Amino acid sequence: MEAAIASTASALRCSPNPTLARQQRGARAVGLVVSQPQSRGVRCERSTHRVSRAYAAVGTKGGDAGSVGMKKKRLAVFVSGGGSNFRAIHGAALRGELNANVVALVTDKPGCGGAEHARDSGIPVVVFPNSKSAPEGVSTDELLNTLRELRVDFILLAGYLKLIPVELVQAYPRSILNIHPSLLPAFGGKGYYGLKVHKAVIASGARYSGPTVHFVDEHYDTGRTLAQRVVPVLANDTPEQLATRVLHEEHQVYVDAVTALCDDRIVWREDGVPLIRSRTSPDKYT
Known part of the structure; x- marks a missing residue:
């Protein structure tokens, strides 16, 4: 593992989260349930902890207090390639547009562009899973322990091509998002990634495509849809041209969806x- 994380066990002090409680009361009035991270409706803070210098640098960069008085969420991003969606999310966090810090980058390809960007940004890189091509990779149990040490709230898949282990899905219920470059459930599932998706869309004669942000379950691309953007398929499109336009929308819709997740606006x-509560009109959902 590239980032050594050291911490001591510590007690947790928990108190009711008044903001979340108000959201829950309003949502129940219209038959909705407010999404929340593993804290289950309470705000928990460690009373004591000791961390390595690498961990401390990530955890304190930009501060932990959100701009609207909410504690900043802690994100782990999984990538297998260049990581353009990871860069979009990380950039939004650095600009203060996202109430979160990226505290870990997980990859099955330690030499990929996303991992290089993480290293250049001082973000710990964890290689997963262990394989012949990546013998330094960690096991599922080791990955879970690392994410817990880093106090990760949400996991974001951004071009990560491996199937997420069921243990991870169970440990982070309703807390893992993925982005896929088609309008799911069409053109999704094992083997549909990258240009393969766009070639299939064009070959089918579909008039529209676009990215889908969805929650992750134990299978490829079958979790509940959270957000989508529609991109017209032009008559003379090549897979590369369609991919470029879809990717542009990916960078926007993923940041928007993650922003809502970190603002506790998922119901x-x-x-x-799952629906997204409007930031400006709390009674409206998308």
């Missing part, structure tokens, strides 16, 4: 469909 209908 769940009784049928299990």
Whole structure:
């Protein structure tokens, strides 16, 4: 593991979160449930902790207090390639547009562009899983322990091509997002990634495509849809041209969705469909 994380066990002090409580009361009035990280509606802070210098640098960069009085969420981003969506999310966090800090980059390809950007930015890089091509990789249990040591609230998949282990999905319920370059459920599942998606869209004769942000379950691209953007497929499109336009929308819709997640503005209908509460009009959802 590239970032050695050291900490001591510590007690947790928990108190009710008044902001979340108000959101829950309003949501219940219209049959919705406010999404929340693992704190289950309480704000918990460690009373004592000791961390390595690498961890401390990431945890304090930009501060932990959110601009609207909310504690900043802690994000782990998973990538397998250049990581353009990771860069978009990290940039939004650095500019203060996102109430979060990226505290870890997880990758199955330690030499990829996303990992290089993380190293250049002082973000710890964790290689997962262990494989012949990446013998320095950690096991699922080791990854879970690292994420817990880093106090990660949410996991974001940004071009990560491996299937997420069921243990990770169970440890972070309703707390893992992925972005896919098609309008799911169309053109999703194992083997649909990168230009393969856009080639299939064009070959099908579909008139529209676009990115989908969805919650992650135990399978490829089958979790509940959170947000989508529509991109017209032009008559003479090549896969590369379509990919460029879809990627432009990916960078916007993913940042918007993660912003809502970190602002505790995700609500769940009784049928299990997630919605985004408007920041300016709390009674409106998308």
